[in-house]
Amino acid sequence: MSAPPSQEQTQPDPSQKEEALVSEKPATPTPESLLSLLDFEIEELENENKRSGWSQWAILAAIAGALWLLTDELKAASFNTITSLKIFLGGIALADLLSWIYRGFTFSSQSIDEEPRFYSWRTLFSNSRMQSAFELLRAILLITLALLGSTFSWPLLALFIFSYGVWGAANLLPLLLPILKPDFIQPVDLPKPAKVSAIIWGLLLTVPMLVFLALLFASLPHPLGTVISDFRVGGLLAIASYLLVILMSVLTTPSKLLPLINLRRRFVLGKISLNEAILQTEIILGGMTAVDALRDSFFNLIFLVDRINEQIQNATVSVQAMEANIPDSQNEDKTIVDDKKKTLISIEGGYRYFIGERDKYVELFKKQLDSFYKDARSIVRNMPAGRPAVNQMEQLLRSRIELSDKQYFNLEAMHQEIVKQIEAGISDKQNKAS
Numbered sequence: 001m002s003a004p005p006s007q008e009q010t011q012p013d014p015s016q017k018e019e020a021l022v023s024e025k026p027a028t029p030t031p032e033s034l035l036s037l038l039d040f041e042i043e044e045l046e047n048e049n050k051r052s053g054w055s056q057w058a059i060l061a062a063i064a065g066a067l068w069l070l071t072d073e074l075k076a077a078s079f080n081t082i083t084s085l086k087i088f089l090g091g092i093a094l095a096d097l098l099s100w101i102y103r104g105f106t107f108s109s110q111s112i113d114e115e116p117r118f119y120s121w122r123t124l125f126s127n128s129r130m131q132s133a134f135e136l137l138r139a140i141l142l143i144t145l146a147l148l149g150s151t152f153s154w155p156l157l158a159l160f161i162f163s164y165g166v167w168g169a170a171n172l173l174p175l176l177l178p179i180l181k182p183d184f185i186q187p188v189d190l191p192k193p194a195k196v197s198a199i200i201w202g203l204l205l206t207v208p209m210l211v212f213l214a215l216l217f218a219s220l221p222h223p224l225g226t227v228i229s230d231f232r233v234g235g236l237l238a239i240a241s242y243l244l245v246i247l248m249s250v251l252t253t254p255s256k257l258l259p260l261i262n263l264r265r266r267f268v269l270g271k272i273s274l275n276e277a278i279l280q281t282e283i284i285l286g287g288m289t290a291v292d293a294l295r296d297s298f299f300n301l302i303f304l305v306d307r308i309n310e311q312i313q314n315a316t317v318s319v320q321a322m323e324a325n326i327p328d329s330q331n332e333d334k335t336i337v338d339d340k341k342k343t344l345i346s347i348e349g350g351y352r353y354f355i356g357e358r359d360k361y362v363e364l365f366k367k368q369l370d371s372f373y374k375d376a377r378s379i380v381r382n383m384p385a386g387r388p389a390v391n392q393m394e395q396l397l398r399s400r401i402e403l404s405d406k407q408y409f410n411l412e413a414m415h416q417e418i419v420k421q422i423e424a425g426i427s428d429k430q431n432k433a434s
Contacts, residue, residue: 031267031274034281038264041285045257059247066240070233079229083221085151087234088241090216092142093160093209095242096167100205116385117287131252132171138245139168156219159212166204259284290379290386291393297372298393304365305400311358312407318351319411322418344422351415358408369397 029037073079143164146157221227263284267277283292291298325347327340376390 091238
């Protein structure tokens with residue numbers, strides 16, 4: 001176990017720095033204030049979908065009404081199938097375009113504190129993967145319908161396929177992230193390059209679709225009054241189809257709701273402490289900090305260093321016992337010398353055992369340290385603002401490692417010196433006298 005190279009400098013007590021790393025917080029809220037906050041946030045999230053004015057029953061009734069009106073148009077049979085299909089796909093494209101503009105050019109901002117925070121893929125997509133799968137399937141069906149229906153000219157078809165191909169790929173990402181990039185994180189405050197990338201993706205969706213809608217409108221028969229039945233059939237189909245999209249959105253539980261409900265339940269039942277509940281509330285509402293993400297790994301490493309130091313201390317006691325039992329063949333009786341030799345063999349076995357245990361902890365420490373550094377690099381790469389906190393944790397680990405290594409090297413030197421004295425068959429006092 002060795003620490004990364006660092007300049008020699010006076011270091012404060014590592015335990016004090018570790019305490020400061022996790023305890024520099026304002027006054028702790030009371031249990032009552034925490035429960036009040038949790039109740040407020042849960043109520044806000046439950047009302048989030050209601051603010052749009054839609055409920056699942058209202059949407060189902062609207063779908064039934066649109067389909068009922070559609071049957072009247074189908075009975076009349078006064079519409080052109082190709083034109084109606086164009087209007088249907090155009091209506092869906094217009095609704096999606098408005099949604100894409102809103103999603104692609106709005107960014108969340110940090111509100112809990114000034115410390116850099118981020119979300120993991122589990123937080124971002126855990127409750128929306130079903131909706132992502134639905135949107136991916138919808139994009140595939142729309143592209144298939146446009147291809148099989150021979151609805152558009154090739155320029156229009158290319159623009160349509162491109163836009164929905166990009167949308168399908170964007171919805172495929174949440175489904176593949178757990179496999180392709182399980183360490184993915186997204187800063188709450190997106191850095192400038194990420195915002196530029198999001199804007200580029202937004203333009204890739206919206207610009208081709210804007211051109212598509214303009215060309216589609218120009219390709220429709222004129223005057224438009226002559227195709228009013230086609231507009232009614234295509235429009236009703238588009239409305240009924242997009243109401244299904246809204247229904248899926250309404251049925252999707254907000255990603256923060258269930259974690260907050262479970263957190264409140266666990267806190268009330270006494271499963272977690274007040275400080276832990278406050279920490280989890282901050283993470284759910286505002287995202288994780290670098291310290292939050294690395295906390296468990298960090299303290300597991302500190303625990304292992306303590307276990308390593310324990311074994312070093314046990315081995316040190318064994319060496320001290322060996323020193324006290326160095327035989328003096330010149331001044332001691334042969335029986336005493338033989339007994340001391342047997343005692344030394346037993347003590348040496350204990351020493352080797354403690355060193356072996358120390359080596360086992362060192363190997364486990366190295367494996368967990370590699371994992372810690374991997375996670376730390378991922379955080380810094382995706383959120384450069386988290387580098388100071390990561391550097392502080394690495395510095396604390398480095399100081400602990402250096403101290404432990406120094407104790408081990410001193411122990412080895414002491415053991416080798418005692419072994420030399422034993423082999424020479426002289427005591428330390430005789431050595432000094434000579």
